[in-house]
Amino acid sequence: MLDAAQRAEAAELLRTAQRDRTPVDPLTSTYPEIDATDAYEIQLLNIRRQLKEENVTVHGHKVGLSSEVMQRMMGVDEPDYGHLLSDMVLSEGTPVDTGRYCYPRIEVEIGYVLGRSLPGEGCTTADVLAATEYVVPSVELIDSRIRDWKIQLADTIADNASSAGVILGSARVRPADLDLADIAAVLHRGDEEIARGNTSAVLGDPTEAVAWLARKVASYGVRLEAGHVVLPGSCTRAVDARPGDEFRAEFKGLGSVSVGFV
Numbered sequence: 001m002l003d004a005a006q007r008a009e010a011a012e013l014l015r016t017a018q019r020d021r022t023p024v025d026p027l028t029s030t031y032p033e034i035d036a037t038d039a040y041e042i043q044l045l046n047i048r049r050q051l052k053e054e055n056v057t058v059h060g061h062k063v064g065l066s067s068e069v070m071q072r073m074m075g076v077d078e079p080d081y082g083h084l085l086s087d088m089v090l091s092e093g094t095p096v097d098t099g100r101y102c103y104p105r106i107e108v109e110i111g112y113v114l115g116r117s118l119p120g121e122g123c124t125t126a127d128v129l130a131a132t133e134y135v136v137p138s139v140e141l142i143d144s145r146i147r148d149w150k151i152q153l154a155d156t157i158a159d160n161a162s163s164a165g166v167i168l169g170s171a172r173v174r175p176a177d178l179d180l181a182d183i184a185a186v187l188h189r190g191d192e193e194i195a196r197g198n199t200s201a202v203l204g205d206p207t208e209a210v211a212w213l214a215r216k217v218a219s220y221g222v223r224l225e226a227g228h229v230v231l232p233g234s235c236t237r238a239v240d241a242r243p244g245d246e247f248r249a250e251f252k253g254l255g256s257v258s259v260g261f262v
Helices: 004-020 036-053 068-074 125-131 153-158 206-218
Strands: 058-064 080-085 105-114 132-142 163-168 184-189 192-198 229-231 246-251 255-260
Touching: 004 036, 004 153, 036 080, 036 153, 058 163, 058 206, 080 153, 080 163, 080 206, 105 184, 105 206, 105 246, 125 132, 125 206, 132 229, 132 246, 132 255, 163 229, 163 255
Parallel strands: 058 229
Antiparallel strands: 058 080, 105 132, 105 229, 132 163, 184 192, 184 246, 246 255
């Protein structure tokens, strides 16, 4: 594990990398003893600073590494999580400036919008469904402040789970009106289909990922609050976003969401 001074130093490296768009070497190389606990504390150091200094609020949370493929790749047996801040909410109709990011990519997922707060320890899928006001089609914008996406588990956790933004579609559907564990999704770039998936790729049921998140953040004194957006994880592979790209993600029974990049 790292000491407090090393955690603060690592947080500053990531903060500067995000501000200046200058990626840094993997923290796992710079600090070989870093573990997941260190990484979450580093993430929280930067989140607390942003909340204090940048006039932003917590808009929700995201789950990462929620597919078996990604967990095997990272050598872990559970997901990770990051924060979604209010300045990370992007408009579907406004092109995204790729120059604001280091290595932007997009992921396709449904979003849960909470109508009431979730319990922490012991949270179940039934609790999540009861608390969810509606689900929405969404695209998550991810980015890495680690050079060339050369990340291990502690790198992505410390880097706010590689969070960068979220775009929500206009559809609003009650959870009871869909089988959330079986929603087919297709991603197009222009007229070309480039990825296809199903929400079952997310822990078998994305609602499970939200319940896991509620339990996990409770150990850090955090609750998933009414009004928060929760992204449970991608049901397709991540796709690089470049200037001129126009993406549209379509979800069977839920609608679509589009995003363009300049």
